[in-house]
Amino acid sequence: MPLTSVQKDLSRLTMTIVADFSVPLPRLWDAYADPRQLEKFWGPPEWPATFLRHDLYPGGRSEYYMTGPEGERSHGYWEFTSVEPGHSFEVVDGFATQDGQPQEEMPSMRMVFRFETTETGSRLTTTTFFNSVAELEQLIAMGMEEGAKAAMGQIDDVLADLKTFAAERALETHLLSDNQARFSRIIRGTPEQIWAAEHDPELLKRWMLGPDGWQFTDCQVASSAGDTYRYAWVDATGENGFALTGEVLESDPPHREVTTESMEGVDGPPSLNEQTLTPVQGGTLLTLVSTYANKDLRDAVLATGMAEGMETSYARLEREIAAPA
Incomplete structure (x- = not known):
């Protein structure tokens, strides 16, 4: 499992997850750029994700849903506010209705994903910024931290799969x-x-x-x-x-x-x-x-x-x- 650390800072209203990988930086970046790969690990095993849209560029948008054990669905979205290809992207992350619109009654968050090269491969640092202590505690109580850990535990298998997503594959x-x-x-x-x-x-x-x-x-x-x-x-x-x-x-x-x-x-x-x-x-x-x-x-x-x-x-x-x- 690539998870290195999880830190919550109530004074800054942040949760920071650091994960280290034994693959080159471009391979890690592509796992997040390609919705076929991202949906294999973004949701925890019991709630796999399906991405209906994934536009990794400034002003772009992602729309996805996670399917629960009984077939229930939880919808979400990302709004990309900045993208530095191969190095970082920042999104507004929130809950969505079935038609992809933000659920106004639910909290949204700012998330920053930073990718960097290390001596042994690559590192991803994900920092989530909450709007208030109440929202941070609400989302933690909903299982956000456990879900993130469970989802991260699936990424190694995706990164090791060099054939399914290779450039020479047909449509x-x-x-x-x-x-x-x-x-x-x-x-x-x-x-x-x-x-x-x-x-x-x-x-x-x-x-x-x-x-x-x-x-x-x-x-x-x-x-x-x-x-x-x-x-x-x-x-x-x-x-x-x-x-x-x-x-x-x-x-x-x-x-x-x-x-x-x-x-x-x-x-x-x-x-x-x-x-x-x-x-x-x-x-x-x-x-x-x-x-x-x-x-x-x-x-x-x-x-x-x-x-x-x-x-x-x-x-x-x-x-x-x-x-x-």
């Missing part, structure tokens, strides 16, 4: 809920390169093609909130065409973009796509959370082979980024 699909799926892949390139490749029509036409042989017949790109897009393709024979349309709801280059998506000619509400680009070892972690109207629609979309087509396109994107200018 991973994770079902978050009955109507949500998360698609994750590390792409060799920077967030800026990937963002550009997604918003430049000439670049987009060279990689976002799905299976080999398909080609664009229309490529109208949306770049800012309020813009609409339309992408249309046909197969190698010029048949079986289809089109996707939607609108940009949020845009924060090169970190996060939220869009709607509908298949042209198909009735029903659009899906919601939330994409985040996060620098990690080996490139950029692309995380896409798609929310569908219901489970049947989610399963129908996944059954089309969409994930396989996405993987083929992302592999092509990597080659496009790596090609000489």
Whole structure:
């Protein structure tokens, strides 16, 4: 267990947890930058976490819930107030409602995570700042300290797993809920390169093609909130065409973009796509959370082979980024 010390300072209204690890600093940082890894240890064993959103950049936000032994859920959020990549980040941490909004009747805290290199590996110092002695005592009584210790006891197994989250892995699909799926892949390139490749029509036409042989017949790109897009393709024979349309709801280059998506000619509400680009070892972690109207629609979309087509396109994107200018 990596836990080195836990100190509570009532005069400063803080609780400081120090943990030491035998892995290099970048490996430890990535465990907190990658929601696939973070959710494996953020909650204690009896209350595992699921991250619905994790935007590790200033102004970004995380939303998660922990599931209890009887299936009950406790929701939380982070608001990132500062990030020094590879070294530190600071968040406002609080309890949330089911739809991700802060629970005003519950206390929130400021948390500072500091990462540093040591002679034997790396160290994480997490300092939580409380608003009052009463809130500190309330949260300690709710099991915050024991929960943090239990959660920290799981991180060694995550850090030792060098295969599950490696850069060479193909696209991973994770079902978050009955109507949500998360698609994750590390792409060799920077967030800026990937963002550009997604918003430049000439670049987009060279990689976002799905299976080999398909080609664009229309490529109208949306770049800012309020813009609409339309992408249309046909197969190698010029048949079986289809089109996707939607609108940009949020845009924060090169970190996060939220869009709607509908298949042209198909009735029903659009899906919601939330994409985040996060620098990690080996490139950029692309995380896409798609929310569908219901489970049947989610399963129908996944059954089309969409994930396989996405993987083929992302592999092509990597080659496009790596090609000489």
